[in-house]
Every structure is written in C-alpha cells, then in structure tokens.
Amino acid sequence: MTPSKPSVCNAMTEREPNLENKPDAPDLSVNGTPVDIGGQIFAHRSVMLYPCMDALAIKPDGIYVDGTAGGGGHSYEIAKRLTTGQLIAIDRDEAAIKAASAKLSPLGERARVVRSNFRHVADVLDMLGIDRIDGILLDLGVSSYQLDTPERGFSYMADAPLDIRMDARAEKTAYDVVNTYSEFDLRRILFDYGEEKFAPRIAARIVQARADKPIETTGELTSLIKAAIPAAARDGGHHPAKRSFQAIRIEVNSELDVIRPALESAMKRLNKGGRMAVITFHSLEDRIVKQTFADMASGCTCPRGLPVCVCGKTPSVKVISRKPILPDAEELEVNPRSRSAKLRVAEKL
Numbered sequence: 001m002t003p004s005k006p007s008v009c010n011a012m013t014e015r016e017p018n019l020e021n022k023p024d025a026p027d028l029s030v031n032g033t034p035v036d037i038g039g040q041i042f043a044h045r046s047v048m049l050y051p052c053m054d055a056l057a058i059k060p061d062g063i064y065v066d067g068t069a070g071g072g073g074h075s076y077e078i079a080k081r082l083t084t085g086q087l088i089a090i091d092r093d094e095a096a097i098k099a100a101s102a103k104l105s106p107l108g109e110r111a112r113v114v115r116s117n118f119r120h121v122a123d124v125l126d127m128l129g130i131d132r133i134d135g136i137l138l139d140l141g142v143s144s145y146q147l148d149t150p151e152r153g154f155s156y157m158a159d160a161p162l163d164i165r166m167d168a169r170a171e172k173t174a175y176d177v178v179n180t181y182s183e184f185d186l187r188r189i190l191f192d193y194g195e196e197k198f199a200p201r202i203a204a205r206i207v208q209a210r211a212d213k214p215i216e217t218t219g220e221l222t223s224l225i226k227a228a229i230p231a232a233a234r235d236g237g238h239h240p241a242k243r244s245f246q247a248i249r250i251e252v253n254s255e256l257d258v259i260r261p262a263l264e265s266a267m268k269r270l271n272k273g274g275r276m277a278v279i280t281f282h283s284l285e286d287r288i289v290k291q292t293f294a295d296m297a298s299g300c301t302c303p304r305g306l307p308v309c310v311c312g313k314t315p316s317v318k319v320i321s322r323k324p325i326l327p328d329a330e331e332l333e334v335n336p337r338s339r340s341a342k343l344r345v346a347e348k349l
C-alpha cells in the first residue's frame with residue numbers, strides 16, 4: 001500500500017479500550033483517556049479540547065473532519081455532539097489509527113477512521129462519497145504517544161534508531177536525512193525548521209562524524225549536537241537537541257508543506273458557515289496558518305501596490321480569531337506540553 005492511499009477502518013469493528021488489567025496504566029488524564037492498542041498504552045491529553053469544540057460550533061447533523069485524530073480525544077468530543085451527523089477521523093500513523101478506532105468504537109457509525117495524510121482530505125471525502133463538510137480540525141505536530149515511545153526515535157531523551165516517521169510506510173527516515181543530506185541542506189533545515197542558531201556548527205559536526213561511520217541512533221545524534229553547541233551558549237530552559245530534533249522531524253514528515261494545501265482543499269469543501277480550527281505548536285506552523293487564513297480572508301491575490309484589484313478574487317473566509325486562542329492557566333498546569341499551543345479559527349463565507 002502506498003503511503004498516500006487512504007485506508008478506512010470502521011470504528012465499530014475495533015474493540016473497546018480495556019485498562020482493567022493494567023494497574024500501571026497512566027493516570028486517566030483530564031481529557032485524554034489512555035487507550036490500549038494491543039498491549040501498548042496510547043496516552044495523549046488533547047489540547048484546548050473545549051475551546052476547539054466552541055470554535056467548530058458543531059451542528060448535530062453536520063459532517064466534520066478531524067485531520068489529526070491521534071488518540072481520538074478531539075474526535076470523540078466532536079462525534080459525541082452528533083446525532084445524524086458524521087465525523088471522519090484521519091491520521092497517518094498506524095498506532096493513532098488503532099487508538100482512535102478503539103476510542104471511537106462506542107460511538108458506532110457516527111465516526112469513521114481513515115489512515116491518510118490530511119493533505120489528501122479531498123480524496124478521503126471523495127472515497128467516502130462526501131461532498132461537503134461543516135468543519136475541520138487540525139491539531140498539528142506530534143502526539144505524546146509518538147514522543148514517549150522510544151523506539152519511534154522522536155525523543156532526544158532516549159536512545160533509539162534514527163526513524164522519526166509518523167507514517168512507517170514512508171521511505172525517508174531521520175537516518176537518511178542525517179546520513180545523506182549535504183552539509184548545506186542540513187544547515188538549511190536546522191535553521192529553517194529548528195530556528196537553531198548553531199546550525200552551521202551542528203551540520204559540520206554531523207558531516208565530520210559520518211565520514212567515519214554512519215550515525216545510527218538518536219543517542220549518537222544527541223551527543224554530536226551537544227558537542228557542537230558551546231556550553232556557555234546553551235539555552236538554559238531547553239535541551240540542546242530540542243531544536244535540531246524538531247527540524248529533522250519536520251523534514252522527515254514534510255510537516256510544513258502540507259498545511260496550506262490541506263487548508264485550501266478543506267476550505268473548498270466547507271459549507272457556508274463551516275469552520276476550520278487549527279492548533280499549532282511552533283511559530284513556523286502558526287505563521288503558515290495565520291497567513292493562509294489572511295489570504296483566504298482577503299481574497300485578492302494581486303501584487304501589493306496595484307491601485308485596483310485585477311484578479312477579481314473575493315474573500316472565502318472570515319477569520320474568527322484575530323488573536324490566537326491560548327490554553328488557560330488550568331490547562332497549562334495539568335498539561336505543560338500545551339504551553340506553546342495556539343488555536344486559530346476561520347469561518348467559510
């Protein structure tokens with residue numbers, strides 16, 4: 001199966017989560033019930049859960065898409081509010097598909113789970129025979145499960161093979177990026193996607209090390225990054241490898257390239273009054289969402305400075321959140337991972 005081909009699971013056929021025999025299961029989070037996915041526990045606290053429900057202004061008979069189902073926390077809350085409506089929960093990660101299917105199973109046919117990249121949202125809708133939708137949610141980035149499963153390679157805190165793929169069917173891994181990209185390209189992605197000011201030193205160190213032998217593990221990469229950053233310059237609050245791992249993750253999973261096309265494609269399928277809600281976790285993502293919404297809201301694509309509009313494009317959305325919505329103090333307290341989250345909302349005109 002190619003990574004881009006959507007595959008549908010019927011949430012009804014998956015078994016319900018059963019944590020009774022797992023005394024060491026993580027504490028039930030405020031809003032993210034851990035799910036057993038064949039012996040492993042998928043735990044993720046959904047960020048800004050209720051603000052997202054408000055943002056989507058859910059109609060009980062509406063059709064909604066959650067493009068980043070993860071553990072199904074947001075999906076569940078959306079589907080729960082539906083009567084005759086439907087929720088399509090999409091994720092590219094197999095573990096997320098299992099977790100979301102298990103979580104949504106009690107809701108029966110109100111929820112369909114599809115394994116796909118959300119950039120193919122139009123194909124997914126076509127495949128399901130759905131023409132129009134009433135809302136879409138994207139909760140970008142990685143789940144806690146991905147970060148906390150050491151063998152996936154997402155974390156600089158554990159030693160594991162250099163993988164970092166959200167979709168294990170994809171060809172490119174972090175190993176390929178680290179061992180085959182030119183020094184120029186490594187520097188570029190560390191700068192552009194990690195906003196890492198020591199990008200040149202880190203890229204040079206990687207290239208020097210791999211001349212002896214390939215860099216195989218997250219542990220080796222973390223040591224190289226640490227050695228490349230002068231101790232005095234280390235940013236007190238952050239692990240020295242945080243920015244580089246973010247950069248490599250974004251490159252491996254092409255995370256930024258898909259945001260605008262997905263939003264544009266979803267916008268074309270939204271009914272009038274339908275909502276798009278997007279949670280971002282760093283400034284690069286937020287900038288793309290903010291700019292995409294602004295472009296859709298302004299309509300006109302004429303070059304700046306033209307005295308009159310010649311393109312004739314009209315606004316397709318109204319931006320609901322002029323300023324991004326942020327997690328409140330209570331959420332920050334129970335879920336520190338929400339601290340960089342920003343929610344932006346737009347409504348189809």
Ligand SMILES: C[S@@+](CC[C@H](N)C(=O)[O-])C[C@H]1O[C@@H](n2cnc3c(N)ncnc32)[C@H](O)[C@@H]1O
Pocket residue numbers: 044045046047067068069070071072073074075090091092093096116117118119139140141142143144166258
């Ligand atoms: C922050 S988590 C979502 C958590 C979810 N909202 C919840 O409440 O459990 C992000 C999820 O999006 C998925 N993802 C990221 N980029 C994606 C893409 N382009 N297409 C489909 N899924 C994607 C990841 O695999 C991950 O499971």
